[in-house]
Amino acid sequence: MHIAIGCDHGGFELKKAIVPLIEQAGHTIVDLGCFSEESVDYPEFADRVCTAIGDGRCERGILICGTGIGMSIAANRYRHIRAALCHEAFTARMSREHNDANVLCLGARILGSALAQDIVRVWLATEFAGGRHLRRIEMMG
Numbered sequence: 008m009h010i011a012i013g014c015d016h017g018g019f020e021l022k023k024a025i026v027p028l029i030e031q032a033g034h035t036i037v038d039l040g041c042f043s044e045e046s047v048d049y050p051e052f053a054d055r056v057c058t059a060i061g062d063g064r065c066e067r068g069i070l071i072c073g074t075g076i077g078m079s080i081a082a083n084r085y086r087h088i089r090a091a092l093c094h095e096a097f098t099a100r101m102s103r104e105h106n107d108a109n110v111l112c113l114g115a116r117i118l119g120s121a122l123a124q125d126i127v128r129v130w131l132a133t134e135f136a137g138g139r140h141l142r143r144i145e146m147m148g
């Protein structure tokens with residue numbers, strides 16, 4: 008898959024820790040910034056990632072900020088996005104199986120890099136279960 012990744016200054020260090028894992032899993036990273044710890048505004052990077060999914064450049068996206076909250080609020084404003092803020096692997100798996108989440112949001116000030124890597128590994132590997140869950144997603148338009 009092509010995976011769009013974006014972060015703000017709060018997520019920059021964690022982004023560096025998860026990019027190699029995603030590439031090792033055989034995916035192509037489209038890194039849409041930011042590229043330093045200089046202060047930036049998270050909605051801009053949420054927009055870049057959500058747009059890359061909307062125009063077909065990427066199948067899924069990962070957004071990282073300090074808490075993951077701002078990124079998840081911003082991403083879920085886009086009609087084609089189902090963004091899930093996950094702090095452990097169980098919700099990451101369920102966000103794929105039941106919600107077909109196409110964006111994973113992470114809080115860099117909450118997660119250690121090993122836990123974040125675990126979440127990303129599970130989220131990338133889990134397929135949508137479909138069936139009754141598809142009906143529910145379709146109800147949201």
Ligand code: RB5
Binds near residue numbers: 016
């Ligand atoms: C930036 O200081 C911080 O507000 C941002 O990374 C994020 O946590 C917002 O939700």
